[in-house]
Amino acid sequence: MEVVGDDNQPWLGRTLADLMAVRGGHPSDVLADFVLANDCRPGIVAVGVANADVDGVARTLLDPAVLISSSDAGAHAQMLCASGDSTLLFTRHVRERGDLSIERAVHELTGRQAEVFGFSGRGVIAHGAIADLAVFALDELHYDDDVFVNDLPGGGARLRRGDGGYRATIVGGIPVQLGGTMTGALPGRMISSAH
Numbered sequence: 001m002e003v004v005g006d007d008n009q010p011w012l013g014r015t016l017a018d019l020m021a022v023r024g025g026h027p028s029d030v031l032a033d034f035v036l037a038n039d040c041r042p043g044i045v046a047v048g049v050a051n052a053d054v055d056g057v058a059r060t061l062l063d064p065a066v067l068i069s070s071s072d073a074g075a076h077a078q079m080l081c082a083s084g085d086s087t088l089l090f091t092r093h094v095r096e097r098g099d100l101s102i103e104r105a106v107h108e109l110t111g112r113q114a115e116v117f118g119f120s121g122r123g124v125i126a127h128g129a130i131a132d133l134a135v136f137a138l139d140e141l142h143y144d145d146d147v148f149v150n151d152l153p154g155g156g157a158r159l160r161r162g163d164g165g166y167r168a169t170i171v172g173g174i175p176v177q178l179g180g181t182m183t184g185a186l187p188g189r190m191i192s193s194a195h
Contacts, residue, residue, distance in 0.1 A: 004038040054092070058099040061089070061108075067116055068108040087164035090136075091143045102138055118193030131173035140165045 003012050011019060011034075020030050060066055068089065086109055093099040100108070114123025121130045144162035152158055169177035174187040 004041060008038055054097070058093060058097065061093060061099060067112065068105075069113060086134075087141055087143045087161075087166075090138060091141050095138050095141070119191055120193075122191070131170055133168070133170040134166055135168040135170070136166045140167070 003009060016027065016031060016034075019034055020027060023030050023033070061068055089100075089105055089109070090102075094102050094105045111123035113119070121128065122132060125133070142162070142165050144164070146159040146161050148157050149160045150157050151160075163177075163180040165180075166177065167179060168175055171185075172187045174185050175183050176185050176187065177183065
């Protein structure tokens, strides 16, 4: 952690676990109090949040309290395109390690999401349901390294990962990607549990 003010200097370089051990309470309350005490601008550095602990990631994925998904809603567009997390799930944790069956992994990313967030008509393949589909063969998927691309306005750079080998992406019954090539169709819309 980085700190603001003399009173907080003893916490410089310490961890949230250290802070919790001294102050007690729920982690989110302890963190919120620390942020307020640091003029709402402490620097908090996280270490080891990558996918390096594969067994730890697998335990997390299998925890029934965990909802498997990933999105920063574009918050880090100037740094990376966080696509590929589903591909990592399928290549590493389904195909290579067998931590989840293909059926469970697909359900976690589709039907379970729809159930939890109340998205009616989504997450299932059924008559009358909205046809949002990802078409793939498990043995064709590949999780590629990030590469720099300069495709932001003004030529700005960001990290991007390859297409992963999906055969097609269909939104509302309309193909938006076929064989790794965008079709130009943009049928996607904001959804909510109210619709």
